[in-house]
Amino acid sequence: MSSLKKPGTDNEPAGKYKEVGPRGGEVKNPRVIEIDKGDRLPPTQEKGHKWKKI
Numbered sequence: 127m128s129s130l131k132k133p134g135t136d137n138e139p140a141g142k143y144k145e146v147g148p149r150g151g152e153v154k155n156p157r158v159i160e161i162d163k164g165d166r167l168p169p170t171q172e173k174g175h176k177w178k179k180i
Contacts, residue, residue, distance in 0.1 A: 130176040136166045143177040145170050150178060 130150055131138060140163040145156040153175060159168060167177050 130178055131167055132176055133167050133169045135177075137164050138167055139163065139179070140165075142180050143167065144180045145175050146178045148174045148176065150176070 130146065131143070138161060140161060142158060142160050144158050145153055147153050153172075155171075157171060158180070159177075161167065170176070
């Protein structure tokens with residue numbers, strides 16, 4: 127299982143990330159983003175949500 131990352135975390139590996147709940151569970155209408163090497167993870171739709179690399 128990939129580790130969960132907080133929004134705003136900097137210098138993450140490039141790739142796709144999916145928005146998940148606070149403990150990694152599914153959320154309704156999750157955002158899926160793609161970042162380049164060294165980019166910062168954007169804010170999530172709700173407080174407490176996190177990002178998981180897919």
